[in-house]
Each structure stands twice: as structure tokens, then as C-alpha cells.
Amino acid sequence: MDHWIASARPLGRALTASFAAGFLAAAMVAATPALAQQPKPTKPASPKAAPKAPAAAPAAPAAPAQAAAAPPQLMYSPWVKVCGKGPETNNKQVCVLTKDGRLENGMPVAVVQLFEPEGEAKVLRITVPLGMQLQHGTRMIIDQGQAAQEPYKICFPVGCMSDYPVTDDMIAKMKKGQQITLQAINMQGTPISLPLPLTDFAKAYDGPPTDPKVVEEQQRKLQEELQKRAEDARKKLEAQQPAPAPAPAPAPKK
Numbered sequence: 001m002d003h004w005i006a007s008a009r010p011l012g013r014a015l016t017a018s019f020a021a022g023f024l025a026a027a028m029v030a031a032t033p034a035l036a037q038q039p040k041p042t043k044p045a046s047p048k049a050a051p052k053a054p055a056a057a058p059a060a061p062a063a064p065a066q067a068a069a070a071p072p073q074l075m076y077s078p079w080v081k082v083c084g085k086g087p088e089t090n091n092k093q094v095c096v097l098t099k100d101g102r103l104e105n106g107m108p109v110a111v112v113q114l115f116e117p118e119g120e121a122k123v124l125r126i127t128v129p130l131g132m133q134l135q136h137g138t139r140m141i142i143d144q145g146q147a148a149q150e151p152y153k154i155c156f157p158v159g160c161m162s163d164y165p166v167t168d169d170m171i172a173k174m175k176k177g178q179q180i181t182l183q184a185i186n187m188q189g190t191p192i193s194l195p196l197p198l199t200d201f202a203k204a205y206d207g208p209p210t211d212p213k214v215v216e217e218q219q220r221k222l223q224e225e226l227q228k229r230a231e232d233a234r235k236k237l238e239a240q241q242p243a244p245a246p247a248p249a250p251a252p253k254k
Contacts, residue, residue: 074101074109075225076197079204085118092118097204101196110182110194111159114166114205122166127159128194132184138162139183142173142198147183160184175202 076099083095097114111127126140137151140162150162164170174180177198185191204210 080210083209124164126182127161128184136185141181143177
């Protein structure tokens, strides 16, 4: 099944080119709250060596070992549908629907791709940033439904990927759904959740392939918005900087 997933990549060159910069795993780590440090238990003193102590106050409940990290603020591309066929796909048509979520600096941190090869099973591929604990795999949730879990399939410089089998019921839920959430566990042992909207999925799924010119225009607008946000953030940071102290006056000559 992997042969057509690999060969379908040239069909979406306009899409995957924007992912080549890689995922900002460090940003995900920075956005993760530090795990609560539990105090080490001390060895109780011998009753003969220590005087009788007054009754201790009730202990506070322990903090959870793993607290879910707050999801980062992402900007989203629209769902884009690219179709094609050729010798690399055995002359069978393959359609790929793609959506990504990015940080304000333009780095993608979450990607969903639905592969639909003619006459073969569909696959939903999700990609999360590097720097995750591989033994846990990923989870995928549509709205408030039951989570599906799959192991990592492969990692590239752009992130680590898991493939989920697709059923007609899953497609129906995605068409009616509001959000798909990708989950993983980072190197600190903290779960992260990366939400992507589904509001425009049904229109892209049922509609014709996206015009490449439309894809280019969408990418241009997204880049302009990212640049505007980066400029606004820079101006805000500069406004918060204290004014430089005036230079001391030269000492009078004797």
C-alpha cells in the first residue's frame, strides 16, 4: 500500500513544498508546562532517636504526574485536494486531501493527509513534530468521539507520521465534524494536543480537485498573514523595551 503513498507525493508538490522547512519541535517543548516536581520521601526517624512529634496536618493532594500541555495558537490552511495519475501510480488516480496548522512564524506543527487511491483502501496520515516519545504512538480524535491510536510509521525531517485506516463511517464523521485532534507525548512525558478544524472538509472532499492557481493564492495570503503577525509581534516587543538611559554628561574640565 505504501507504494502509492510515496508516488502520490509529486501530486502535491505545491503543498509539501511549504512543509519542507520542518516542524518546530522546540516550540512545542517551550509551550509545555514543566511537570510538577514531587518531593522525595525521607526516611522516617527512629522512634527512639526522635521525640514524639505533634500530629501532622493532612497532606495536600499530589499533583498529576502528567498534565496536558495547552495547545499552541495555530494558523490553518484550508483543505486542499490534489488528484493525478501516471506510471508512478500504475495509471490509477490518487487524490490527496491536505490540511496543516502552523505557528505564527510559519512553521507547520500538524498535518493531516487523506490518501484516496483508485481501487485501494484509503489511509489517513497524520504528522506531528519531531521530539515525541515513539513508543506511545499517536492518537486521533474526531470531535468528542472515541480516540483511535496507531504506532509511528516513519520519521522524516518534517516530523513523525502515523497511518490510520479509513472507513466510510470515519469519512461521514469528518464531513459532519468540527475538529480533528492529533495527540502525542513529548520527551518530557507530557501529552500534547494539536487541533485542526474540519469545517471545510466536506466541501473539499466532495468537490473537484483544487486549482493549482488557487493553491498558490492561498499560500500567498497565508504567508502575508504570517508576516503581518510577525511584524506586529516585533513592534509590540519593541514597545515593551525600556528606553535607553541618557548618556552621562562629561565631567567639567579643571
